[in-house]
Amino acid sequence: MSKQYPDDSTTLHTDAYELSMIQTYFEKGIQNKKAIFEVYFRDMPFKNGFAVFAGLEHIIHYIENLHFSKTDIDYLTAATDYSPEFLDYLSHFQFKGTVRSVVEGELVYSNEPMIQVEGPLADCQLIETAVLNIVNYQTLIATKAARIRSVAGNDGIMEFGTRRAQEFDAAIWGTRAAYIGGFDATSNVRAGKIFGIPISGTHAHSLVQTYGNDYEAFRAYAETHKDCVFLVDTYDTIKSGVPSAIRVANEMGDKINFLGVRIDSGDMAYLSKRVREQLDEAGYKDAKIYASNDLDEKTIMSLKMQRAKIDVWGVGTKLITAFDQPALGAVYKMVSIEKNGQMEDTIKLSNNAEKVSTPGRKQVWRITKKDNGKSEGDYVSLWNEDPRKQDELYMFHPSYTYINKTVTDFDAQPILKTIFDQGRLVYQQPDLADIKARCSQKLDNLWPEYKRDLNPQKYPVDLSQKLWDNKMNLIQDIHAYVKKIDFDNK
Numbered sequence: 438m439s440k441q442y443p444d445d446s447t448t449l450h451t452d453a454y455e456l457s458m459i460q461t462y463f464e465k466g467i468q469n470k471k472a473i474f475e476v477y478f479r480d481m482p483f484k485n486g487f488a489v490f491a492g493l494e495h496i497i498h499y500i501e502n503l504h505f506s507k508t509d510i511d512y513l514t515a516a517t518d519y520s521p522e523f524l525d526y527l528s529h530f531q532f533k534g535t536v537r538s539v540v541e542g543e544l545v546y547s548n549e550p551m552i553q554v555e556g557p558l559a560d561c562q563l564i565e566t567a568v569l570n571i572v573n574y575q576t577l578i579a580t581k582a583a584r585i586r587s588v589a590g591n592d593g594i595m596e597f598g599t600r601r602a603q604e605f606d607a608a609i610w611g612t613r614a615a616y617i618g619g620f621d622a623t624s625n626v627r628a629g630k631i632f633g634i635p636i637s638g639t640h641a642h643s644l645v646q647t648y649g650n651d652y653e654a655f656r657a658y659a660e661t662h663k664d665c666v667f668l669v670d671t672y673d674t675i676k677s678g679v680p681s682a683i684r685v686a687n688e689m690g691d692k693i694n695f696l697g698v699r700i701d702s703g704d705m706a707y708l709s710k711r712v713r714e715q716l717d718e719a720g721y722k723d724a725k726i727y728a729s730n731d732l733d734e735k736t737i738m739s740l741k742m743q744r745a746k747i748d749v750w751g752v753g754t755k756l757i758t759a760f761d762q763p764a765l766g767a768v769y770k771m772v773s774i775e776k777n778g779q780m781e782d783t784i785k786l787s788n789n790a791e792k793v794s795t796p797g798r799k800q801v802w803r804i805t806k807k808d809n810g811k812s813e814g815d816y817v818s819l820w821n822e823d824p825r826k827q828d829e830l831y832m833f834h835p836s837y838t839y840i841n842k843t844v845t846d847f848d849a850q851p852i853l854k855t856i857f858d859q860g861r862l863v864y865q866q867p868d869l870a871d872i873k874a875r876c877s878q879k880l881d882n883l884w885p886e887y888k889r890d891l892n893p894q895k896y897p898v899d900l901s902q903k904l905w906d907n908k909m910n911l912i913q914d915i916h917a918y919v920k921k922i923d924f925d926n927k
C-alpha cells in the first residue's frame with residue numbers, strides 16, 4: 438500500500454541522480470558555485486511550425502513550495518547513504534535561483550531557450566527533473582490544442598480527455614494547457630473549479646441504456662435540466678435518436694434550451710448531413726450538431742472537407758495523450774559555470790550536430806516588422822547584446838550560414854522574462870483568460886506559412902554573430918583539448 442505523509446512535499450519529485458550530484462557538490466564545497474542552465478527542445482512537436490509554451494504556473498507552484506520536509510529527510514536518511522551533514526544541508530535548503538522564462542501562451546520554436554535558471558549549482562540542479570516534466574507535457578498539449586483549433590476555425594471545441602489522460606495531474610494540467618491552446622471548455626469539473634475554465638458537457642449512452650429507449654431518456658433529462666444536448670447514437674441515430682430528440686424538444690418547448698444533439702459513432706459526415714436535414718425540417722435550425730469519437734486535427738479536417746454539418750467538436754484521447762507524439766523532448770543543459778570567480782561558458786559536444794548545445798547565457802529576441810507586426814524570426818543573442826540598438830539586423834541560419842537576410846525597420850522583443858529573482862517570485866501571473874488571448878494574438882501575427890498543418894515552413898531561429906562565434910570557438914577549444922589528451926596518451 439502507498440504511504441501517506443502529513444507533510445509530503447513535491448521536492449523529492451526528482452531523479453535520484455540530481456540529489457546524488459548535489460551531494461557531490463556539497464561534499465566538495467562547490468554547491469554554491471554559480472551556474473546557468475537552459476531549457477529547450479530540438480524538434481518541433483507534431484512537425485508543427487510553432488509550439489505554444491505552457492507550464493509556468495505549475496513551475497511557480499513547485500518552486501514556491503520547494504523545501505525538504507521532515508518526512509522527506511527521514512526517507513532520504515533511510516533510503517540513501519547521504520552523510521548527516523548533507524541531510525542537514527538539505528533540511529535547511531531554500532531555493533535561491535533566478536528563473537527567467539517565456540510566458541505562457543507565447544509561441545516557441547526548436548533550439549531556443551524557453552527557460553533559464555541561474556544561481557547556486559545545487560539549486561539549478563535540483564529543479565531539472567520537475568521543470569522538464571512540467572514543460573514537456575504542458576507545452577505538448579497546448580501545441581496539440583492549437584493545431585486542433587487551427588482546423589476547427591470558429592467552431593466550438595470541448596476538451597473531453599480526462600478518462601483517457603495519463604492519470605489525475607495530466608488531466609488537470611492538460612486541460613489547462615488545452616484551454617491556453619484554443620479550446621473553449623472542458624468536461625473536467627475540477628479544472629473548472631481550480632482554473633475557472635468553462636465547463637460543459639452532454640450525457641453518456643448509459644442514460645439512454647438506463648431507460649432502454651431514447652425518448653424516455655431524453656424526456657427525463659429535459660425534465661431535470663435547462664440546457665439540453667441529447668446523445669442520439671445509442672440505438673439508431675436517424676430512425677430513433679434524432680426523432681426522439683425532436684419529439685422531446687417539441688413537447689418541452691420553452692421549458693428547455695434545446696442546444697442540439699451529439700453523434701459519437703458511425704460515418705459522421707454522412708450522419709451529420711442527415712441529422713442536419715432532420716433538425717432543419719423540424720424547425721430547429723439553430724440546434725447544433727456535436728461530434729465526438731477519437732477526433733483529432735486530421736479527422737476534423739477530413740470531416741470539414743467532406744462538408745460534414747458539425748458545429749461543435751468534443752476531443753478527448755488524442756488531445757490529452759498527445760497521441761501522435763507523446764513526448765516533447767525538451768532538455769535542460771548547463772551553458773555557463775563559475776570558474777575561479779568568473780563565469781565560463783560551457784558546451785556539450787556530440788557526434789550528432791543537432792545535439793551540440795549552444796554555450797552562454799542568452800536572450801531570445803522576437804523580431805517583427807514595424808509596419809505590420811508580422812514575425813521575421815527569432816534572434817538568439819548573448820545576454821548582454823541588444824539588437825534594438827541596431828538599425829539593421831543580420832540574421833543567418835546557424836548551420837547553413839549562406840541562408841541569411843538583413844532585416845531593417847524591425848521591432849525586437851526580449852521574450853525571456855524574470856520570474857524568480859534569487860529565489861523571490863517577482864512575476865505576477867496573468868489571468869488564464871489573458872494567457873489564452875495572448876496565444877491567439879501571437880498566432881494572428883504569425884505568417885500562415887508557419888501555421889499550416891502539413892509541411893509548414895521552418896521558422897527561423899538564428900544565432901547572433903557573437904553567440905555563433907562563441908560556440909565555434911568553444912568547439913575548437915574542446916577539439917584542441919581532446920587532441921592534446923590523445924597526443925599525451927600516445
Ligand SMILES: Nc1ncnc2c1ncn2[C@@H]1O[C@H](COP(=O)(O)OP(=O)(O)OP(=O)(O)O)[C@@H](O)[C@H]1O
Pocket residue numbers: 701702703704705706707729730731732736739740743
Ligand atoms: N466521414 C468520416 N471521415 C473520416 N473519419 C471519420 C468519419 N466518420 C467517422 N470518422 C472517424 O473514424 C473513426 C471510426 O472509429 P470506430 O470504427 O472506432 O468508430 P465506430 O465504429 O463508428 O464507433 P464506436 O466508437 O462505437 O466503435 C473515428 O476516429 C471517427 O472520428
Ligand SMILES: O=P(O)(O)OC[C@H]1O[C@H](OP(=O)(O)OP(=O)(O)O)[C@H](O)[C@@H]1O
Pocket residue numbers: 597598600601641701729730731732751752753754755
Ligand atoms: O473519443 P475521445 O476523443 O476520447 O472523446 C471522449 C469519448 O469519451 C466518451 O466515450 P466513452 O468513454 O463512452 O467510450 P466510447 O465512446 O469509446 O465507447 C465519449 O463518447 C467520447 O467518445
Ligand SMILES: O=C(O)c1cccnc1
Pocket residue numbers: 597598624637638639640641699729751753
Ligand atoms: O459531456 C460529454 O459529452 C462527454 C464528456 C466526457 C467524455 N465524453 C463526452
